[in-house]
Amino acid sequence: MFTGIVEELGQIKNIAKRSSITLLSVKANKVLPETKIGDSIALNGTCLTVVGNQNEVLSFEVMQETLKTTNLGSFKIADKVNLERSLKVGGRLSGHFVTGHIDCVGIIRQKKQAQGNISFEISVPLQFMKYIVPKGSIAVDGISLTIAGKSSNSFRVQIIPHTMINTTLGFKGPSHKVNLEFDILAKGTANYCQVF
Numbered sequence: 001m002f003t004g005i006v007e008e009l010g011q012i013k014n015i016a017k018r019s020s021i022t023l024l025s026v027k028a029n030k031v032l033p034e035t036k037i038g039d040s041i042a043l044n045g046t047c048l049t050v051v052g053n054q055n056e057v058l059s060f061e062v063m064q065e066t067l068k069t070t071n072l073g074s075f076k077i078a079d080k081v082n083l084e085r086s087l088k089v090g091g092r093l094s095g096h097f098v099t100g101h102i103d104c105v106g107i108i109r110q111k112k113q114a115q116g117n118i119s120f121e122i123s124v125p126l127q128f129m130k131y132i133v134p135k136g137s138i139a140v141d142g143i144s145l146t147i148a149g150k151s152s153n154s155f156r157v158q159i160i161p162h163t164m165i166n167t168t169l170g171f172k173g174p175s176h177k178v179n180l181e182f183d184i185l186a187k188g189t190a191n192y193c194q195v196f
Contacts, residue, residue: 001086001087001097001098001099001100002042002045002047002084002086002087002095002097002098002099002100002142003084003087003094003095003096003097003098003144004045004084004095004096004098004137004139004142004143004144004145005084005094005095005144006082006083006084006142006143006166006167007030007031007083007084007085008028008029008030008031008083008166009080009081009082009083009166009167009168010026010027010028010031010043010058010080010081010082010083011026011027011078011079011080011081012024012025012026012027012075012076012077012078012079012080012081013025013026013027013057013077014077015075015076015077020063020064021061021062021063021064022061022062022064022067023051023059023060023061023062024043024048024059024060024062024072024075025052025057025058025059026043026057026058026059026060026081026083027056027057028056028057028058028083029056030083031058031083031084031085032053032056032058034085035050035053035058035085036050036053037050037051037052037053038050039085039086040085040086040100041058041060041083041084041085041086042082042083042084042085042086042098042100042142043060043072043081043082043083043142044070044071044072044081044082044141044142044168044179045082045098045100045102045139045140045141045142045143045179045181046066046070046072046100046102046142046179047086047099047100047101048060048062048066048100049061069102069104069105070102070105070179071105071141071177071178071179072179074177080168080171081168082141082142082143082167082168084142094144095137095139095144096137096139096144096183097183097184097185098139098142098144098181099181099184100142100181101181102179102180102181103128103131103180103181103182103187104124104125104128104180105177105178105179105180106122106123106124106140106177106178106180107122107123107175107176107177107178108120108121108122108172108173108174108175108176108177108178109121109122109123109154109174110174111172111173111174114158115158116161117158117159117160117161118158118159118164118169119148119156119157119158119159120140120156120157120158120159120169121154121155121156122140122154122155122156122157122178122180123153123154124153124154124155124180126153128180128182129150129152129153131182131183131186131187132147132150132155132182132186133147133183133186134147134148134149134150135147136183136185136186137183137185137186138155138157138180138181138182138183139179139180139181140157140169140178140179140180141167141168141169141172141178141179142179142181143163143167143169145157145159146158
């Protein structure tokens, strides 16, 4: 379980394919203390298990299914990635509950200045629009954000300068793919309402 509050920008150092598994190596700094093999780290919002921690580099084994259903399959060496350690029991919950299980990939349609912030419009496959709730939470590449508005097949979020500087959204624009995880409460409510 995570909160969607990105701790640092890591950098892809190596990508090694071994039959059906890809080994991702990520240079990190802030998330290293207390991180051990077997721990969970959210990488662009995707919950991965640490399989190596040496010389400021964390290693993760990634299955083909994860590469296909997230934006992890498009990584190149030197790409920046959002990193967050799992939630510590008794710690502050500054964002919202994020499981690290990506629901789908969205595509940035538009990025523009809006009242001193940056506004992103992100398209969503139609079957997931029922989980988009204005003023509700969403995790975009693992970043806890508030939905500012929605249309028939997209939603808007506004990003403060701090988030632009400290996450991958500062490097992304139209046509970039982002991992989306819808709020667990919105998913639960939508699924409950379908039953009744």
